[in-house]
Amino acid sequence: MNEGKSLLSDISSPEDLRKLDQLELVQVCSELRQFIIDSVSNNPGHFGASLGVVELTVALHYVFNTPYDKIIWDVGHQAYGHKILTGRRDVFNTNRKYKGISGFPKMSESEYDAFGTGHSSTSISAALGMAVAAKQKGEKRQVIAIIGDGAMTAGEAFEGLNNAGTSKSDIIVILNDNNIAIDPNVGALKEYLLDITTSRSYNKFKDRVWNFLGKAGKVGPRARTLAAQLEAGFKSTILDRSNIFEGLGFRYFGPIDGHDVMHLAKVLGDLKRIPGPKVLHCITVKGKGFRQAEENQTTFHAPGKFDKETGELMSTTGEGTPPLYQEVFGNTILELARMNEKIAGITPAMPTGCSLCIMMKEFPERTFDVGIAEQHAVTFSAGLATQGMIPFCNIYSSFIQRAYDQVIHDVALQNLHVVFCIDRGGLVGSDGATHHGFFDLAFMRSIPNIIVSAPMDGVELRNLMYTAQLEKNSRPFSIRYPRGTSVIADWIKPFEEIEIGKARLISEGSDIAVLSIGHTGNDVAAVVKKLAKESISVMHYDLRFVVPLDTEILHSVFKRFKKIVTVEDGILKGGFGSAIIEFMCDNVYVADVRRLGIPDYFVEQGSQEELIRECGYDQTVIEKTIREMTNPPSPPDTSSLRSNYRDRP
Secondary structure (H helix, E strand, O other): OOOOOOOHHHOOOHHHHOOOOHHHHHHHHHHHHHHHHHHHHHOOOOOHHHHHOHHHHHHHHHHOOOOOOEEEEEOOOOOHHHHHHHHHOOOHHHOOOOOOOOOOOOOOOOOOOOOOOOOOOOHHHHHHHHHHHHHHOOOOOOEEEEEEOOHHHOHHHHHHHHHHHHHOOOEEEEEEEOOEOOOEOOOHHHHHHHHHHHOHHHHHHHHHHHHHHHHHHOOOHHHHHHHHHHHHHHHHHHHOOOOHHHHOOOEEEEEEEOOOHHHHHHHHHHHOOOOOOEEEEEEOOOOOOOHHHHHOOOHHHOOOOEOOOOOOEOOOOOOOOOOEHHHHHHHHHHHHHHHOOOEEEEEOOOOOOOOOHHHHHHOHHHEEEOOOOHHHHHHHHHHHHHOOOEEEEEEEHHHHHHHHHHHHHHHHOOOOOOEEEEEOOEOOOOOOOOOOEOOHHHHHHOOOOOEEEOOOOHHHHHHHHHHHOOHHHOOOEEEEOOOOEOOOOOOOOOOOOOOOOOOEEEEOOOOEEEEEOHHHHHHHHHHHHHHHOOOOOEEEEEOOEEEOOOHHHHHHHHHHOOEEEEEEEEEOOOOHHHHHHHHHHHOOOOOEEEEEEEOOOOOOOOOHHHHHHHHOOOHHHHHHHHHHHHOOOOOOOOHHHHHHHHHOO
């Protein structure tokens, strides 16, 4: 050990790490963990997951020849230590910031980021593709996928395991088992892994056999094979089932302590010499090394700013602040569930994030966390709907993309009464390109049978949810809302039914019309109010529905106005503004229509305000657009040019 001397400060790449003595890895882990605590307490990000894999991160880069060997982090929440060790320590203060480094692995950012990850359960499939390619090219390349037990619940993970187990490719799957994703894990896989990790008889037997046969290399490979056979039989007897991974064609190793860096390094060194698909089962603690994060793992998944000494969270809201849209959803569905016993709540592993946990406390039998399984969540909801239940299926916008076929085939095609509450619509901020939710308005409006809506504030969200559960509206119903505050502090008001497809007049005007959808209408309203003081008269409609459009209002608008602006927090290509232009063309109107929204590219990380400004639909751009359209610039003065022409000989 190098007392008083920092080791981490001299590590600019894994090559530097591999120069250290194995005994020094313990100190590197300690320094790396403290670096993450110091950084994330001041610059918020994903905290607990990265602390939980510090030792695993160090051991992986110490043993494997990265970047030639490929490491894929699934979901990517836990990749901070990886980034710090791979040349990004000195820029880590820009993590998740505008124009800074991404909070997730990103191929264009570093050669050490073997695959871009932000959504869960993709690592095994990607790793298998890399391993197969390496084999075909004759490369002796190691490919390692690190996947959590939460991400392992998704269908794609099992699809990858099923394919990889028969491929005989050299792939190592490291199961990072900490019994939690963001909220505690659920389902049969959780119970199965718990059986493996808590069976004292099996683990005691396994340790004794392998320790005895492995001492000083006294015993040859045949004895090792015999030990593996004995272990398999004993495992099956004690656990009363065969090992699921071995049943899929993987060699299973573990469980082992994921916080013993020296033992990890030894085991990983052994595994890279064993051909074929392998699973290493590591037991870790999310938030390891920071007491408050270990004790409150859900809160410290991504806690915001906190005091690194006490763990106290820094509050960002004051008294009288409007609640988050998520909180409006959570409290409203509880009210509706009390009124209507047919209502059920469904979420894929995000009960706290979407606030469905509020209903879950009072109606656990009608609230379902189905794990990281968006496709299953949608079809499960469809099944409930066939039996007269009214499921509110709450999925983040960027995640419902994973269940698009189920939305079409299992819900819309059968015209079932499923209410999709699409959370985090629009630009979500520092999570960046993998988590922005700006495609849903465009892809949902293209599906027959679905009502597609977006509230302008918390009261509108509340009333849309009430409207969606009414028997008269028993068809697929989509309500999307953004991350952030819901504008109105006094939002708990008596429920009011909203007429399907009916727009709402926000302000009367005569110079120009602005049509908005969703939360962005609040920015439009603020601009309209400002311009009214200068006698610029703007008619503003909150459309509320993308499908069906309020055709009565649109006919009126196009007959009265030749200058129209649309504003949305979704992709412009095929989105709300496109729907307005389609209406104009279909009905043979002619107008100057300017669309403001998200351009045709993947937007990176930053604050919501920074990204909205970059995309060009903040209040400044809305105001500028209205001014330009209502006060077109005068034509250039060419009188002097004409005079000069006349005076030429």
